[in-house]
Amino acid sequence: MRIHRRKIIRLSEYDYSLPEDYFVTIRTDKKAYLLGAVIKEKIQLSRNGEIVRRYWEEIPKHFENVELDEFIIMPNHFHGIIVLTEPVGAIHESPLQMTQRQRRIMTLSKIIGRFKMRTAKEINLMNKTPGCPVWQRSYFEHIIGS
Secondary structure, eight states: OOOOOOOOOSOTTOOTTSSEEEEEEEEBGGGOOOSEEEETTEEEEOHHHHHHHHHHHHHHHHOTTEEEEEEEEOSSEEEEEEEEOSOOOOOOSOTTTSOHHHHHSOOHHHHHHHHHHHHHHHHHHHHTOTTOOOBOSSOEEEETTO
16 A cells, blocks of 8 residues: 655744745645636636635735735635734644733744635635635745745
8 A cells, every 4th residue: 555645844943924925826735627617718616716805805804914915716716925023933822821912923934824724714705615625725825035
């Protein structure tokens, strides 16, 4: 029996809480065309794609150390540039012990994780498909300028 081992795709020595510009790619589960279709060489977002656009644009409202740059939603994946504007520092406390500011300043993986969780929850609620995977596990990122 062959065991699939997931590749580690993060840089092991890099601190993803540092101020930097990150180019991220997030794929839908099984690369399903959930987010829209290309019609006459232009993307037409589905209702699912509109949810993804809305939640992406709302990220800076929830994280004060984040700015967004360009992004594009494709039928089965998403590309976006997310900018962390200040260092986070280590956060080892439980959420109850964290200050409001500490809860609003998070690392790249926490920001992307929240985005994926919120979009999946709303998409599944709208489509009446509770618990159905929307996104592939993890995401791809490239540190811009590195």
